[in-house]
Amino acid sequence: MENFSDVQYILTSFLMLFAGALVMWMAAGFAMLEAGLTRTKNGVVILLKNMLLYAIASIMFYAIGYNLMYGGEGIFTGDIAFALSGINYSDHSLMADFFFQVVFVATAASVISGVVAERIKIWPFMIFVAFLTSFIYPIQGHWSWGGSALGGFMNGFSDFAGSTIVHSVGGWAALAGVLLLGARNGKYTKNGGVRPIPGSSLPLATLGTFILWLGWFGFNGGSVLAMGTKEDVDSIAGVFAATNMAASFGSLTAAIATQMLYKKIDLTMVLNGALAGLVAVTAGPNLGMFAASVDGIVAGLLVVFFVSFFDKIRIDDPVGALSVHLVNGIWGTLAVAIWNPEVTFMMQIKGIVAVGLFTFITSFILWFILKQTIGIRVTQEHEEEGVDLHETGLEAYPEFSKNN
Numbered sequence: 001m002e003n004f005s006d007v008q009y010i011l012t013s014f015l016m017l018f019a020g021a022l023v024m025w026m027a028a029g030f031a032m033l034e035a036g037l038t039r040t041k042n043g044v045v046i047l048l049k050n051m052l053l054y055a056i057a058s059i060m061f062y063a064i065g066y067n068l069m070y071g072g073e074g075i076f077t078g079d080i081a082f083a084l085s086g087i088n089y090s091d092h093s094l095m096a097d098f099f100f101q102v103v104f105v106a107t108a109a110s111v112i113s114g115v116v117a118e119r120i121k122i123w124p125f126m127i128f129v130a131f132l133t134s135f136i137y138p139i140q141g142h143w144s145w146g147g148s149a150l151g152g153f154m155n156g157f158s159d160f161a162g163s164t165i166v167h168s169v170g171g172w173a174a175l176a177g178v179l180l181l182g183a184r185n186g187k188y189t190k191n192g193g194v195r196p197i198p199g200s201s202l203p204l205a206t207l208g209t210f211i212l213w214l215g216w217f218g219f220n221g222g223s224v225l226a227m228g229t230k231e232d233v234d235s236i237a238g239v240f241a242a243t244n245m246a247a248s249f250g251s252l253t254a255a256i257a258t259q260m261l262y263k264k265i266d267l268t269m270v271l272n273g274a275l276a277g278l279v280a281v282t283a284g285p286n287l288g289m290f291a292a293s294v295d296g297i298v299a300g301l302l303v304v305f306f307v308s309f310f311d312k313i314r315i316d317d318p319v320g321a322l323s324v325h326l327v328n329g330i331w332g333t334l335a336v337a338i339w340n341p342e343v344t345f346m347m348q349i350k351g352i353v354a355v356g357l358f359t360f361i362t363s364f365i366l367w368f369i370l371k372q373t374i375g376i377r378v379t380q381e382h383e384e385e386g387v388d389l390h391e392t393g394l395e396a397y398p399e400f401s402k403n404n
Helices: 002-036 040-070 094-115 122-143 163-181 202-224 230-262 267-281 289-312 321-339 345-373 380-385 387-391
Strands: none
Touching: 002 040, 002 094, 002 202, 040 094, 040 122, 040 387, 094 122, 094 163, 094 202, 094 321, 122 163, 122 345, 163 267, 163 321, 163 345, 202 230, 202 267, 230 267, 230 289, 267 289, 267 321, 289 321, 321 345, 380 387
């Protein structure tokens, strides 16, 4: 029996490490997607943000966030603990668990990077990421995955791998920031029109999407959190298959929708349709293939509608991350109540509202403080010339520069 327990410990820990490595690779996907959907003159800063946010998330979640999220109630009652101290697990490695959880935190931060792209200052953004990964994300995570249920308010709330807990948190934080940051210069005309600002590389954006699709198997499959029995492996396989199905239906639905609406297929919408399906199914990838298919279809429709909607209300989101992560994080969480008879819409709504209000309000306050003190937006001149040269002194493609 002891040897069998050791095997379960080893296999479950390996699942977390392998799945975590896949999710870490999503950082590359976010970087490529964001760089591809934005302009060349801002490419270096895009890549720099994605590198540093991952590093900061890893450091801050290790130092403070993990204990805040999973350390019981002690840290909230004055019994402060840091750097994973005081936490042990009998059925898997603590370090494996930490690694698997920290890559989720970085994912939430990556969502914000895309929404505020092309006009945010580097260091205010990094300060925000440090606060998000130390406090905002762990506190709301403590209410759900951390086991507190917010004093019973969130009892019954179900979010398997984080449609709300990860993706909509990134979306709410990004929405708060972009409302204070404003749109890119020239994006909206005085008469209410929208001026398209094409990205620099659709091949790069497509590569980023495929990387994210691959990484999502770790995101959702690893969230089974056990690989010690045949039933566990069957569950992991089912989650993988459902995750793939939601992305497939999301991309196909977006293709059909744009063909019908615009008489041409919009590749950027197809890419975001796949990602929207992935976000939506994340709350319930264990609920079967049919549920995942419907999740993906609805997500593909929602992303097409909301990308246009956010432009109509003059919220400038260069990569469509609000439509993908915020809107479909909410949809996917609500959808669990359709497919799981043990979960009610009220349970899900209470969780969505609690997490959304907390994240948006705290994020807005922090963004506002940063705006009023050190400033969060580059100057108009720097934005027009490209933030790369002024923030880093580098160019993403120097041999193509007009200066050479």
